[in-house]
Amino acid sequence: MVPPAVSPTKLDEAKAALERGAFDEALRLIEVANAETPDDTETRELYAVTHLAKAIRLSEEARKARQAALGQRKIEYEEEFQDDPQVSQTFDEALAAIEDVLRVEPTHWKARMLKASLLFRRDRESGRPQALAILHALAVAEPTNKQVPFAIRKIERPCERCGDTGFCPPCxxxxxRQFLGLDRKCxxxxxxxxxxxxxxx
Ligand SMILES: [Zn+2]
Ligand SMILES: [Zn+2]
Incomplete structure (x- = not known):
């Protein structure tokens, strides 16, 4: 007699979806798996890693959208810069994905680093103290991690080089940039x- 097939768990299905490159489907499945078995370590780890990847993708999208908006508006970078609603929304979505990671893995240091960076990049004035608070807490938790003091030094004071706009001054x-009438990568x-x-x- 053939034994009854064991139905794959949602975690198995999520892994299979990842292998196929179906990232959005994997995210959905891993969310179901995490809701069903919130205490399962492997499920939590896969949830954290996939949501961190989502946050990284969204933060890169936000950067590109801001850069594109800057090009279209042809404003000078010294001017008061306000993001388009669509850019702000992408930053918010990236931050929401990070909060998802931190909900299941509150001490995940890469997620905390990315959260600090996103808060700072979204709005320096309000984001700088928030980012520094996260980084100083991380420095205590991870005293040997060199990236943390490096990030603190980069953002603790308003940047003179770019007038604290965060934008590359030459371009x-x-x-x-335009060079001899040609458009070249900066x-x-x-x-x-x-x-x-x-x-x-
Ligand atoms: Zn700067
Ligand atoms: Zn540049």
Whole structure:
């Protein structure tokens, strides 16, 4: 007699979806798995890793959207800069994904680093003290981690190089420059438009 097939768990299904490259489906399955078995370590780890990946993807999207908006508006970077609602929303979604990671793994240091960086990048004035509070707590929890004091030094004071706008001065945050009539990638920021002195992570 053939034994009855064991039905795959939601965790198995999530792993299979990841292997297929179906990232959104994997996220949905791992959320179900985590809701069903919140105390299962493997489920929690996969939940944390996938939601961190989602947050990283969204923070990169927010950076690109801000850079594109800057290019379209042709504003000078010294001017008071306000994000488009769509850019703010992408930052908020990235922060929400980070909160998801921290809900299941409150001490996840990469998630805490990324949260500090996102808060700072979204709005320096309100984000700087929030980011520094997270980083100082991390420095206590992870005294041997060199990235933490490095990040603190980068953001603790307003940056003189870029007037604390966070935008790369030579290309004014656009990531590319006109040179001899040609549009070229800015070599100072590797085309990312972020100030090399204070841009974090
Ligand atoms: Zn700077
Ligand atoms: Zn640049």
């Amino acid at each position: 004014k945050g656009r990531g590319h 070599e100072r920021c590797y085309g990312r438009g972020i100030c090399p002195a204070c841009g974090v992570l």
